[in-house]
Amino acid sequence: METTLGEQLLLLSLDDESGVERESAKVALAIGAASLVELALARRIAIDADGVVSVTDPAESGPAPVGPPHLEAALDAVTARKKPGKVAHWIEALKKDAVAAAGKGLVDKGLVRAETKKVLGLFPVRRYPEADGSVEAAVRERLSAAVLRGASPDERTASLIALLHGAGLARLAFPTDDESRVEAAMAEIAEGRWAAPAVRRAVEAAQLALTTIITTAVVTSVVVGT
Known part of the structure; x- marks a missing residue:
């Protein structure tokens, strides 16, 4: 079953029984x-050396669909913006709709169940207990093959590894493995030549922006708390 990178990230973050999402801020x-x-994988955007996102010219035959509606909406948003935005801007701008789309996609595909529970009897919180673990198992196997056993990853697997690495989410995929070994392998894959240069530049820019946003948030919270 085909899933988006966002759906795969959400799957990796969910506790199978309770449906509680771990590291929710980073995952978002x-x-x-x-x-x-x-x-970028669909060759519909490009990211330059300064991290500015632009829409690429479609082929003469016309632009191909990019997939689920939220990706079409994301592309429309990038296209409509008069002043091009950088990667960090778009990560923040797109995350809410992207997270909602990932949850809906997993429910629609029968991989999780959607449950709403109230915290303290007042605040509704959405949970996604596992309904079918086969896709998550396949994702984890692909990650393990690349990171732990040295298999050559395809574009999508390498992209997922780069996103996990950039957001500091390695433990979601490898909770019991040696952290330093995993981090080193993920960094090597993220920096490797596994895709066309334009795609690699886009993924590298996204990874760098994630690391910067998360590091800044951590530093700010420490300063505020002192």
């Missing part, structure tokens, strides 16, 4: 970045 940013990566 990674899913926002995944929308940009999906558009």
Whole structure:
């Protein structure tokens, strides 16, 4: 079953039984970045050396669909913006809709169930308990093959690894493995020559922006808390 990078990130973050999402703030940013990566993989956007996102010219035969509606909407948003935005802007701008689309996609595909529970009896919170674990198992196997066993990843697997690495989410995919070994392998894959230069530049820019946003947020919270 085909799933988007955002759906795969959300799957990796969910506790199978309770449906509780781990590292939700980081995962939301990674899913926002995944929308940009999906558009780059579809050759519909380009990201320059300064991290500015632009729409690429469609082929003479006309632009091909980019997939689910939220990706079409993301592309429309990039197209409509008068002043081109940088990757960090688009990650923040796209993350809310991208997270909602990832949850809906997993429910529609029968991979999770959507449940709403109230915290403290007042605040409704959405949970996604597992309904079919086969896709998550396949994703984890592809990640393990590339990161732990040295298999050559395809574009989508390498992109997922780069997003996990950039957002500091390695433990979601490799909770029991040696952290330093995993981080080194993920960094090597993220920096490798696994795709066309334009796609690699886009993924590298998304990874860098994720790391910067998350590091800045952590530093700010520490300063505020002191």
